Amino acid sequence: MSKNVFTKKERNKLLFSETLKRSNLPWLVEILNNKNTPKYTDLNAEQRQTLSELRSELLNNSIDEWIITKAPGTKHLTLNLGPKEQEWMKCQLCGTKNRYIHFIKNKFTEITINVGSDCIEEFGEIGRAAQKDKRRLISNQNKNRRLVKLLEIIPDARSRVEKWDGFLNEIDIILPSRIEEAYKKLGIKAEKLFKSILNKNQSEKEVQALKKVFQEQIEYKEKILKYVNVNKNRTFVMTKEIDDWLKVNKTNDYIRISEVVKGSGNGFIIPEIAHEINEPSFLKTIANQYNRNIDNNILKIERITNNGFVISVFPLLNIYLEISNRIFTKKYSNFAFGEKSKFDVEFLLLNSQCYRNTDRNKLVDELKKILSSMGMKIASIDTKKNRIDIECIDLKKYFRFDLEKFVESNKQCLYLYRPYELKTEILKNSNSFSQWEYKNLIKREKEIQEAYQDDMNRKRNK
Known part of the structure; x- marks a missing residue:
């Protein structure tokens, strides 16, 4: 019994490709077009010799002509036709019906053909990419199915996990690390449970654990809001306005300053970094503290500027001087924070200038x-x-x-x-x-x- 020259799949690969048309083998084109499964007995001795030399090269070159492309009307490389076999599509290379179909485009002719999951593996790198996309698609579909099941038990599970840290952006002040990190740590636990439930068959134990974490979140939010209400009007609390100002105006120093504030115990601005903050509301606050704690017969802050204070100094209280917050607060911050000491007037005079x-x-x-x-x-x-x-x-x-x-x-x-x-x-x-x-x-x-x-x-x- 004579052996086939090409399988049905190989024949179709060549017929769809430009390699065959450009090979200057018109007799081979004619045979492939006329017979589904050409046999070696259909060839003369010269043709058989030529094919023995060129067969592998023709097939390999025909494979290199193709690139992977997206399924029509989608953003995916793989088309899932669902579990019903009657809705599956035939592979244009082997004719087998497939649930998962991939699409490849010819670099020369731009013709697109559909290829089944088995046949795509014969196309080298694009075959591996297609199979990877198929695995990702199946994984996502499984996750979606598990998510639907989870949402039947916890309707807002996904949004609560995704928006966990959003709550911190809604409050009016910056929290100290001891409070913020505990809340974020609970969110990480929720995210791990959520992903675990989606990545494998759900266990009742994990679902109940996630419900418990969500309940802990509610309780912790209440504690945070109580803390905010108690502290939001305190003198040196770090407000969102001050935090936003630092992000824009102290870009290079923001992380350092933020870590100092959050690590201070109560999340408040401390003397060591007060001189670096020129946010208007903070300057007003610290100016009020200076006027309250420094003898007004010696000095009075008359107003704030973009980066500091306008002051009047005894005995020439009708003359206004200007000094930066950086210089003033670095030297005198102890007065703003309630510590008493001798006031150095000479330093003030040497480091200020006439306002107008x-x-x-x-x-x-x-x-x-x-x-x-x-x-x-x-x-x-x-x-x-x-x-x-x-x-x-x-x-x-x-x-x-x-x-x-x-x-x-x-x-x-x-x-x-x-x-x-x-x-x-x-x-x-x-x-x-x-x-x-x-x-x-x-x-x-x-x-x-x-x-x-x-x-x-x-x-x-x-």
Whole structure:
């Protein structure tokens, strides 16, 4: 009995492929088209010799022409036709009816054919991908069936597991780790039970264990809400607003700061990190604490800024200074948190600056008074050029300074009334002039200014 040249499956592989058409073997194409199962007796000696050389290569090349593709109308690589055999589809290669059908597309012709679960294995890598997709599909279908059964017992099981941590986002404050982690740990237990129930045949024991965890969740939620109600209005509680501000404005430091707060025992902001938080509601809170605990005859916080405070300091309470929360709170946080100590006014003056130009002008008025007591006076002020000239009457000398820098660096002398310290700072300035030098300097500057003004007038009149 003569042996078949190709099986039915191999014949169909070749007929669907471009490999056969491009092989320059018209006699083979004719035989395959005319006979379902061509035999070697149908071939002459030359044809049999050619096939013995090319048979494997033709079949392998025909396999390489195909890629896996999705089942029509779906997002899956595998089509499940259900348990009823009459609804199954015939494989286009072997003709066998299959429940699970895969689809492959020819790279050259873009023709798509359906292939059964057995035949797809002959297509190498795409066959393995198809079988993997089939296993995943069957697994998901089994999970869905088990989920339906579970939902008959616990109707909201899935949503409760998936939204477990969502509850933490609904409360108004950040919880300490000891409370939050216990709740999350319970959620992990629920998730493990839920997955276990879906991944294998359900046991009554696991279902009851999941019901018990859900009951524990209800009880724990009540404890958390009670904790929130007791603490949400406490002074240094970490609110969601502060937490959100940190996420946006302290991206690189957020995890560190959050861990410090959550690990503090009660989940509150502590002195060690208060200077890093410039969220508006927190700045208002800590400013109120400072005003409550620091003698208002020494200092008062008048308002908050984007990153700190506007303050007034004794004895010049009508002059406003500005200082950052980082500097102020890093130094004085003990006052906000109820600890008493000596208030360092000099540090405050050295690390603040005038809030507005009007406040700097007021300090200049105070400067005039203290200079007068030392035999000095302000000879000239040019705010446009940010310049101040001070005359030492006894020495008959003049000293020129950067106005803003001079006032800011000598604030403490004005506030703490240290005239001799201020005088020393003035006299050691090397930018000084004799009376004659200063008179000529002013004259030259006036001439330069007049020449500049004349030049501008000529340009305008042209």
